[in-house]
Amino acid sequence: MADSQNPQKSPDKATRPASRTNKAIRSQKIIQLSPSDTRPPNIPEEVEPPHVAPTRSHTPGHLSTKSQDRRKKASELALRQRSQSLSQNQKDAPSPSSSKSPSTRLPSTSENGRQTPKAENSLSPSTASNVPALPATSPDPRRPLNLRSTSAIASKPATASSPAPRTVTPAHRPPRGPHIPFPPLPDPKTAPDVEPAPASGMYWSRAPVSGASHTSLRAHTTTLVGSNIYVFGGCDARSCFNELYVMDADAFYFSCPYVCGDIPVPLRAMTCTAVGKKLIVFGGGDGPAYYNDVYVLDTVNFRWSKPKIAGDRQPSKRRAHTACLWRNGIYVFGGGDGVRALNDVWRLDVADTNKMSWKLISPPSSSSVEDKTKPKARGYHTANMVGSKLIIFGGSDGGECFRDVWVFDVETLTFSPVHIPISYPRLSHTATIVGSYLFVIGGHDGVEYSNEVLLLNLVTMVWDKRKIYGQPPKPRGYHGAVLHDSRLIVVGGFDGGEVFGDVQILELAVHAYYSQISHFSIDV
Template sequence: MADQRKSLDKTRSPLKTKFVRSQKIMQPSPTDTRSEDIPEDSEPVHTKGPSRSQTPGHLSTKSTDKRKGSTSKDPRSRSQSQSQASTRSPIAGASVPKLPASINEGNGPITSPIAREGSPAGSAGLVVGERRPGVLRSTSAIAGKPISSTTTPLTTPKPPSQSKKIGNHAYFPPPPDTKEEHDVLPAPASGMYWSRAPTSGAPHTALRAHTTTAIGSNIYIFGGCDSRSCFDEVYVFDADAFYWSSPLVTGDIPVPLRAMTCTAVGKKLVVFGGGDGPIYYNDVYVLDTVNFRWSKPVISGTPPSKRRAHTACLYRNGIYVFGGGDGVRALNDVWRLDVSDVTKMSWKLISAPSSSTSSSPTGDRSDLKFRADREVKPKARGYHTANMVGSKLIIFGGSDGGECFRDVWVFDVDTLLWKSVNIPVSYPRLSHTATIVGSYLFVIGGHDGVEYSNEVMLLNLVNMQWDKRIIYGEPPSGRGYHGTVLHDSRLFVIGGFDGVTVFEDVYILELAVHAYYSQISHYTIDV
């Protein structure tokens, strides 16, 4: 018995070095890309040996011994053994089997079986030019198994959009070194204070003329452009954690857009208009922020003309759209999009443009509410701001392409009357932002007709007078075409453009004692 055990140990020991642990082929994530300066074939690629037997060790050894002891094999058995030997791990100097062309050919693009849903590439089955490693590698030291042409292709995750910024995940930055940071003047506890947000999370591109819309503590950023092209991406910025994320969206994804509007209706975002270069649109898209699915609903009624650089505000289940430009002229008409049911929306003209000769949007000349078209109106404009306070739509600034406006107008959506606000001292602005904080309108940045500004101006909506306050801290550089959102007594300024640089930073304006303005909710605008 002892001799038999020794013989078994002798026959078993050489096989220990040939056992290979079972493994899975690890799928690379969409963001797992190889650096451009490292060629994809720089690492040796090995194929996997025969899979480990599921029988107990001693039984497996005995069966191996039996196979070793077998000397009489028919031609079919020999051919099978030769095919098995060809799949074992190659020794040094052996050639690696060539992968099927369907997986990868050289360093060229991979034909992905899954494209982004709703995209042209997905509908037409086009090639997504995303660089991936030549062989799907495991994260362990054991090499992956090549996929044969007869193997069912693995289900790969959806590739990221080609317009997304490629980069590494940004971790939360460490606290700044007080010795290296330059001095910032101390601020009183009651003073407003600028600071740059220490953000982390997914990489995102620098943007201008994008939309920033808050739902809860999340700020949804859509579209916009940098110095080269426009985008159709959606980013989410957590205003509590200062964390960026890039969700995977599906459905009828809009085309790349800039200078469009995005309005929150419950948990949905309604996007209207916008353009890219010489192209203008008047389409409406809806994004469900619960499942991140885009849809393009069918809307009844006559739609507005194609436009961008307009504004849109929500009031009583209606989105009121004012102004903008269509590429030929500036506009000053007002439209209402009924969003009481986002699956059955409808358009209605509320206030016709100044050049219109029709007497009523419904064709009824006896409609007394339509007398607003016979009254004075603001000049046609775009890149202005609009804010809704009760039933009053407040319009400030903008441009018609030649003049930078400084006037303030109020449109009553109940009476359909325009009224001009007489303010002795005012300031021209375009491409700025305006945010309601209680009874004040906080105007940040923009262009004054000469240069980009980083000023913060407050319009008192009770007495309709401008006010400027001392703000401490380190302000952002002058910019326009940015986005501003109010959350938790802070104003978040995201992105923007100063004529040369497109920004990707986030600045915070701490309102301090001025945050109590938001508690002022009972006031009227009398003009």
């Protein structure tokens, strides 16, 4: 299926303010969100299946001593004498007309010493009016300014020329946008009325973010390490990115750290898996480009590397796949290579991130014969690891939106279907393990985008819906979600017309919804 506009064929840092740690406050008054954009219902065209924070000055009072005051006075006296001497010399010396005036203005420069370019926009005025504003930045040969994201699961073989060769820069500093101050709290007198939430009720609210400005994103990755959420890559309405943002999950403070090393090219629909304090990025692509590269980011020194992977075989190029960690192995399932959807399973050995190796543990099904012993090929599904069981839900092959649930046992290397009487079709959603529940947020149901929250009880294997209070986010897919401090934090997304840059919080009312079953097994 071609990367086209046909919706039926393509579903598609960390400087924390030390003096303030903000948590979402459950309140009857919350911030009003803007009205939702609309889009004709159908499987989505993705389109996907299509500044560093200012440093704090710090001067402890106990450093001001008398000896230091004396040294300061002596230094000021020397400066005054030097200044008077220089002024006298300038009066005596003639000023030739060929010399430059001291008031000559130099070209505007950025903080790294380079001349600051003007902002560019390659879109026509009629198109640009619907595109979110981006911070001014110099042209990057790896980032086409007007590239539209398209299907990432299955498409016809490309007939155009191959994508431009990939380049790697030794270091990269993201464009610096304006610093975002902490937003003021809403006035209780003017805030909209919201139904009160009981202590046992889940509650939606919008996070009050601050710090470095960040781009609206879809098909990016959100990975939790400690209390920091690492947001990488993704795209907006016109371009794909390889920037890294770090959001403090307690203060909702964004930073954009300086990174160096073998930086990945702009990517979307890739996976990012935390292994200790390192992030393992695999696959992804943009437009006609699909990759099967593995990159490693050390979150301690923010250095990217591209290690050599041992073995003769490796997964095909793909995006819209999933990756889950279990016992020193990252298990990759499905995705699409631009020609067809996939349902193979690979294991990346990450016991030593400097000596990784691939192993095929479940080959793909033949395209000519339907294999009922494993899931249909798909992308934009979700996969979660519970013990040695990989829980696979939903997704799409570019034409159908799936509702089935499968379990892959990584020890026996076998798939098992889960028979659920009532289920819900979903693609481009998120799924997060909370106790013995699988929380599914948003996505596309084959007709329209959704903002529903579905709970799959992993003990009884039955779907459940619960009432959620507060003001829900706009329907969306291709977003990211992580669990931190009894909250599900949702970042970005896409509703078929608008790319989001907001951060939403789902308070889980942990005593009511976080199951007391902390140790359980899945038997299917």
